[in-house]
Amino acid sequence: MKMIDGGVCAAKGFTASGVHCGIRKNKSKRDLALIYSEVPASAAAVYTTNLVKGAPLTVTKNHLSNGVAQAIICNSGNANTCNANGIEIAEATCELLGEALSIPAENVVVASTGVIGQPLSIEPIRGGIPALVAELGDHSDAAAEGIMTTDTKKKEIAVSFTVGGRECRIGGIAKGSGMIHPNMATMLVFITTDCAISPDMLQRALSSDIAETFNMVSVDGDTSTNDMVTVLANGMAGNETIAREGEDFNAFMKALNTVTVHLCRCIAADGEGATKLLECRVTGAADLSVAKTVAKSVICSSLTKAAMFGADANWGRVLCAIGYSGAQVDVSRIDVAFRSDRGTVAVCENGAGIDFSEEKAKEILLEQEIEILIDLKSGEASSTAWGCDLTYEYVKINGDYRT
Numbered sequence: 391m392k393m394i395d396g397g398v399c400a401a402k403g404f405t406a407s408g409v410h411c412g413i414r415k416n417k418s419k420r421d422l423a424l425i426y427s428e429v430p431a432s433a434a435a436v437y438t439t440n441l442v443k444g445a446p447l448t449v450t451k452n453h454l455s456n457g458v459a460q461a462i463i464c465n466s467g468n469a470n471t472c473n474a475n476g477i478e479i480a481e482a483t484c485e486l487l488g489e490a491l492s493i494p495a496e497n498v499v500v501a502s503t504g505v506i507g508q509p510l511s512i513e514p515i516r517g518g519i520p521a522l523v524a525e526l527g528d529h530s531d532a533a534a535e536g537i538m539t540t541d542t543k544k545k546e547i548a549v550s551f552t553v554g555g556r557e558c559r560i561g562g563i564a565k566g567s568g569m570i571h572p573n574m575a576t577m578l579v580f581i582t583t584d585c586a587i588s589p590d591m592l593q594r595a596l597s598s599d600i601a602e603t604f605n606m607v608s609v610d611g612d613t614s615t616n617d618m619v620t621v622l623a624n625g626m627a628g629n630e631t632i633a634r635e636g637e638d639f640n641a642f643m644k645a646l647n648t649v650t651v652h653l654c655r656c657i658a659a660d661g662e663g664a665t666k667l668l669e670c671r672v673t674g675a676a677d678l679s680v681a682k683t684v685a686k687s688v689i690c691s692s693l694t695k696a697a698m699f700g701a702d703a704n705w706g707r708v709l710c711a712i713g714y715s716g717a718q719v720d721v722s723r724i725d726v727a728f729r730s731d732r733g734t735v736a737v738c739e740n741g742a743g744i745d746f747s748e749e750k751a752k753e754i755l756l757e758q759e760i761e762i763l764i765d766l767k768s769g770e771a772s773s774t775a776w777g778c779d780l781t782y783e784y785v786k787i788n789g790d791y792r793t
Contacts (some may be wrong), residue, residue: 405527406423406529411521421514422514422590428624430624437607443471443616466538469503470505499620501578543656554630558629559627585627591632666699684719726738730754
């Protein structure tokens with residue numbers, strides 16, 4: 391497997407585009423994105439568990455009931471959530487795009503992101519679709535920009551891998567900066583591959599992967615109403631279709647995981663107001679459930695996040711987060727250390743503080759990527775979670791988000 395360029399356009403048969411259609415007031419920002427496959431593709435998706443769901447999720451779920459899709463359209467600037475005509479607009483978007491691409495409206499995945507509860511008209515989307523289709527090409531970056539809201543950086547990746555002697559490619563784009571605390575999905579993530587895989591196995595791969603990747607990301611503890619992860623696999627690589635578990639399925643899973651982990655790190659690092667990417671690695675857990683619970687609790691701790699912002703090696707906050715996580719652990723055996731490119735400093739052994747250099751610790755914690763290392767010393771299970779520091783800027787962004 392190797393890293394390649396191209397994002398969602400790296401796989402054979404996929405093109406993308408992004409335009410400004412007028413949903414967002416700033417004309418310099420794209421607010422409508424499209425990903426298109428030359429041929430119908432196997433499709434799989436996971437969705438937010440928030441009871442308040444954006445209308446596009448309801449429409450997309452209906453469209454993917456047969457496991458087939460050919461295009462993804464997404465607008466930014468308006469979440470199309472809690473709107474009386476939300477379903478109508480989402481369905482109209484699919485119909486308009488279907489007509490423009492000469493494909494069934496049912497083969498369109500529709501998504502939206504932005505402010506909740508704001509009126510949305512179909513007119514900007516109707517007016518933007520012709521340009522969106524006309525500009526289809528090797529433009530993953532334009533599509534990545536078109537789905538951004540408070541994101542400060544585009545998030546995309548692609549890798550090549552081998553299945554059954556055939557080179558396959560998989561790539562993805564994502565948006566996510568705030569309102570991120572997923573459960574069975576996260577943010578908006580769109581992944582494309584030319585690997586041939588059945589819809590059932592594609593869904594199995596995605597559902598399995600997100601439990602260890604996107605569900606282990608948290609920026610602020612808020613689960614969005616519009617979270618969705620979608621994968622399209624058009625089979626144009628020419629490999630024998632993956633229809634069961636085995637070597638080929640494992641190779642696909644490894645490539646998918648490479649893409650999703652990269653996007654997880656990108657999303658966490660670009661959290662609203664964030665200055666640091668935090669990665670919590672838990673080892674020595676009695677089982678996977680304990681490892682995941684501990685990692686997620688620490689990465690979600692506001693006090694730990696604030697300490698990381700201040701480069702303060704306040705390991706007591708880490709222990710505190712472990713203690714209220716609900717995981718059954720032996721506190722008297724826990725070790726904690728902090729690590730970055732500037733080195734590693736052990737701060738806690740067997741649940742108690744140890745002597746360490748505060749100066750060295752601060753030097754380590756001033757870096758932009760920080761690892762929080764926790765050894766529970768109670769088993770062989772491990773897990774990783776991603777998050778970011780909590781800064782003054784986060785409050786500023788969300789204090790006047792609509793205005």
